[in-house]
Amino acid sequence: MEQATTIKRFRPHPLYILSNLWRYLFILLIPVLRGLYYVLINSFSFTKGFQLAVNLSSWVRGAWMDIFILLAFLSLGVLLWVTFTVEVSENGLLVKRGVFHRETTFLPSSRYCCVSVVAPLRIRIFGAVYLRVDTPGGNLQSADLLMMLKKDDSEQIIQILQTPQEITPQTPTREYKPKSRYVFLLAMITSNSFAGVLLISTFITEVGNILGQQFSAMIYGTFENVARTLAFGVPPAAFALACIMVFGYLCAFIASLFRHANFHVLRRKNLLKINAGLMTKRSYRIDVEKIGYLDIQRSLLTCILGVYSIFLSTVGYGKFKDDVSALIPCVRKKKLERSLQLLLPEYHLSARQIKPSRIRSLYRYTWRSVALLAAAWITRAVLCYFLPNWTELIAWVTFMTTIPLVWLLSVKIIDLNTAGISYEKGCYTLRYSKGFSLHQVIIRPERIAKIKRTQSLFQMRKGNCDLYIFSYSEGRKTHHIRDINREEAEKMFCGEPFS
């Protein structure tokens, strides 16, 4: 006998009408409302009496075009809202939308990797949330389905979909909640000045668009004056640069702290539920079977502090720039295995079995950072020779450039001592560095999409190779392990794996 299928139909939250056309409405809505306000307050006069009808008719005669366009926009918004429906059954989601360009999308529930509910404060106060569904198909820059729903409706949809299946209230639950200081540390690690600077400049530009370019010019001008006044002993340009970096970092840090506040993870059967966020509340439901890999990240700072951050790579999780991507924000080395065992016992971290030679591979690991360092100092010498009046600024910039390059060299030396690959209990562990961070990736064989081996002339003599592991994901994600023994690596991936 066939199982009966429950089909329920949902419509977006009414706020969707405005959210879709807000940018255009904003331009028209303010002048129209302002006009209406003046009509109302000027209608009550002690000398002429009550004149609302007269004033209103003359206002309509003057602003009829604005009112007409505003109504047209609103009608389009309503039409878009009316035609947007989601039919939910155990099999999946059937989404119908569009007024002129009709579109019907079917997302089978078996294909979801991550179902997330995102509730920014600006829509949460109206009882709305965003429901996001991601599959390995579709666009890398956008969710496969993103819709604004009532909070209750989104909960109902998740309940009907039962993502992942077979979970009852009686299913045993394991919970992980990090200490606040660990969340603070994660925010410190994951923030960078560049992102902060981008955040500030976007904010100023957006505000400038709304309040006028004069406002943006005023902010930039004030900043320039402050930089000139406070720069004691250092060139104003260098001081301004340092200020931007520090302020950018602070902004990024606060944004990251808000994003990771109230972080906690629940594990129920094959469901991993991650909740986080202060202003924007985020809740992710991930099918454990569909996790791409685990990435245990370290920076030089966390190496010194002796802590690790575990990130999760799966389709739809950490996809957007303001998404959460951590699984365990910060953990000490002693507790790493235990925390991992609690949430994802399927993943096992093993000790290095194939590793590069500390002496023979030194060049391969460090030449780039050494070359950059040398280039910075040679450039300094050349510039100082040709531009003697700028010596102070050049020296400052070189000094500022040297710090990250020495930092990078240190990371590469640590990488030389920690890089390698291993296989144990059905999981590969890949250890390598990318930029300023050190990675320990735990990946299951079925999540490896492609393996690439490259060998230079020098490596050929030593019998070594560089290994690129492509993991199964929405976009291209590679893990590059440098200068390891070719035969051993091939045996591990293509022949019989070590046990």
Add this chain to the structure above:
Amino acid sequence: MRGKKHKGKAQSGKMQADSAQSENSLLGNVLQGNVLPERALTYWRIRLLLLCIAPAVVGGFFFFTAAKLFTLWTFVWVSLFLLLCFVYCPMHYRFYRYSVSERMVRVSRGVVYNRMDAVYIRNLQYTTLSQTPLQKLLRLATLRLYAAGGVVRLPCLNYEEARLLRVQLGKKMEVENGTGNDH
């Protein structure tokens, strides 16, 4: 001409019969090289005609400002339009083939360069069926098949056929999922 018309009608009839026959076994049998309905060609031509509005307006501007440029401009865009409408579009239509087999969906197309897109049904993630107002008028639809790593687009299918294909591919995807092939 009449013969050609008859041939076209016969082909169209065959397509309809094929479509009806394939209702129950569209995925059961291997269909090789299905052609698009003839309405697809009409759709492309109308779309091309609509696209000509922009150069015609520019031509109108030239008519009042630069007479020589107007002649040259009109000659270029009208020739291009005629070439695309009566040479390129029919050839594109002729070379366009799609097939749905047990394991994969293939689309072969191209006039100058031949190009073939194929996607394994087991890799399909979700499907989208869309209709522009013009497609709605001609009872056509575009089916997009989103797979892990790419998209295959089947434009201007018969609406009913596209709908049926979407449903059957959905079922097939579920079967593939049951066998444990999620990538």
